[in-house]
Amino acid sequence: MREQTIFEIIHNMDKVTNNLIIQWNKIFYEDLGVSHILVLAHLITNGKSRPSDIAKTLGLTPPTLTHLSEKLVQKDLANRVVDSTDRRIVYLDITDKGIEMTKRANIEGQKLRRSLFEKLTDEERHQLLHIYKKLSNPS
Template identity: 70%
Template sequence: MIEKDIFGIIHSMDRVTNYLIIQWNKTFNESLGISHILVLGHLRDNGKSRPSDIARTLGLTPSTLTHLSEKLVQKGLATRFTDDNNRRIIYLAITDKGIDLVRKAHEEGKSLRENLFEELSDEEQQQLLSIYGKLNDSIKN
């Protein structure tokens, strides 16, 4: 594939992703960004976690995670607590309110994606699914 084509694909993927993020931010009225939801999603899926582990997994800096987690704790979406055996170790955990918010965020995102992808025919959706499946398989390796 010609290098120009690869950059065209990357640019198109970025435009779609950016559009979805902008639309999600406009409709999701919780004064939280995508990064906050990613942290909450990590906590929901993995249980209590050390902030450094969350930062590493999500590709965030420790200082960014500190900022994000502070807002999540203030809003009652996550709690911060120390390890019973070593008080120097701090964990974050999601609250029931946080779980509900992640569910709401995912529903909003799903709705936005469905509206976008209804522009594609069934065959185009299957092609896109196949392409993304192949890309995801290569990422796992």
């Protein structure tokens, strides 16, 4: 494969991702970014978690997660919970308000992705699905 073709694929993938983020910010008026929602989704899936574990799972730096956590706590979407056996350990846990926010974010995200993929024909969607499955297979 030509190097130029690989560059074009990567460039266009980045453009699609950036466009999705821009569109997300336009439709989701909660002063939260995608990373905030990913943290909340992690908490829904995994329950209360140590910030260092969340950072590692999501591929974020600890300072980035600290910044995201501050905003989530400030907006009452998450709270900090001190371990009952070791007060040095602090967990981040989701609130009911955080669960509702994540549900709304998922609904809006689904609408956004649906509108993106509706531009494709059925055959193009099948081809894209085949390509994504192939790229996500580790072997």
